[in-house]
Amino acid sequence: MTRDEVLEEFRAADALLEGHFILSSGLRSSRYLQCARVLMDPARGSRLAEALAAQIPAELRIQISAVVSPAMGGVIAGHEMARALGVEAMFVERPTGSFELRRGFRLEPGQKVLMMEDVVTTGLSSREAIKAIEEAGGQVIAMASLVDRSGGKAEFDIPFFALIELDVPAYQPDALPPELAAIPPVKPGSRAAA
Numbered sequence: 001m002t003r004d005e006v007l008e009e010f011r012a013a014d015a016l017l018e019g020h021f022i023l024s025s026g027l028r029s030s031r032y033l034q035c036a037r038v039l040m041d042p043a044r045g046s047r048l049a050e051a052l053a054a055q056i057p058a059e060l061r062i063q064i065s066a067v068v069s070p071a072m073g074g075v076i077a078g079h080e081m082a083r084a085l086g087v088e089a090m091f092v093e094r095p096t097g098s099f100e101l102r103r104g105f106r107l108e109p110g111q112k113v114l115m116m117e118d119v120v121t122t123g124l125s126s127r128e129a130i131k132a133i134e135e136a137g138g139q140v141i142a143m144a145s146l147v148d149r150s151g152g153k154a155e156f157d158i159p160f161f162a163l164i165e166l167d168v169p170a171y172q173p174d175a176l177p178p179e180l181a182a183i184p185p186v187k188p189g190s191r192a193a194a
């Protein structure tokens, strides 16, 4: 799938939002990729996951025996990715503030896992999710995300595959451009405000 085709899927889903957003990291941005809207259409979700799975080299892909995602945003993306890879899907969640594997989900010691996100901005949520998966016994051998908006700044010591890379500015809350400061902010994600 080309970059334009991926962007067209986001546009068709009305998932390219403009306004003033408080991101998971606390950074602010005038743009938000709302992957939940992209994944509203199961056929679209599965098309995008197939395209992302196809980026993973076969020798790595065959080692993956589960997909684990950070809730909420990663859940549907991870489920579609698991379908594309033919493995089971699980998620970590943070009811008490930090990610943990719950609901009877289990990983065998050393089980090789793909960690699947919807969006990577600073990479903080990804690192937290990987830590929780490894604490639960899994070995995260690769990660993937529908969108990488980190501008190359989020670096991981495992292979990272993204369907699309977008260079979208994000600002510290005390360094907002005036046009952004003029708009009341909204916080779409579920991480508790710091």
Ligand SMILES: O=P(O)(O)OC[C@H]1O[C@H](OP(=O)(O)OP(=O)(O)O)[C@H](O)[C@@H]1O
Residues within 6 Å of the ligand: 023, 024, 025, 070, 071, 072, 073, 074, 117, 118, 119, 120, 121, 122, 123, 124, 125, 126, 188, 189, 190, 191
């Ligand atoms: O790379 P980062 O700077 O961590 O930002 C990306 C994270 O932010 C969003 O989650 P959020 O914490 O907003 O909660 P959600 O998954 O419930 O939407 C998104 O789903 C990623 O998990």
Ligand SMILES: O=C(O)c1cc(=O)[nH]c(=O)[nH]1
Residues within 6 Å of the ligand: 022, 023, 024, 025, 031, 032, 033, 034, 035, 073, 118, 119, 120, 121, 122, 149, 189
């Ligand atoms: O950094 C985030 O929290 C974030 C950015 C974005 O564009 N989309 C999203 O779902 N989360």
Ligand SMILES: [Mg+2]
Residues within 6 Å of the ligand: 070, 071, 072, 073, 074, 125, 189
């Ligand atoms: Mg998330």
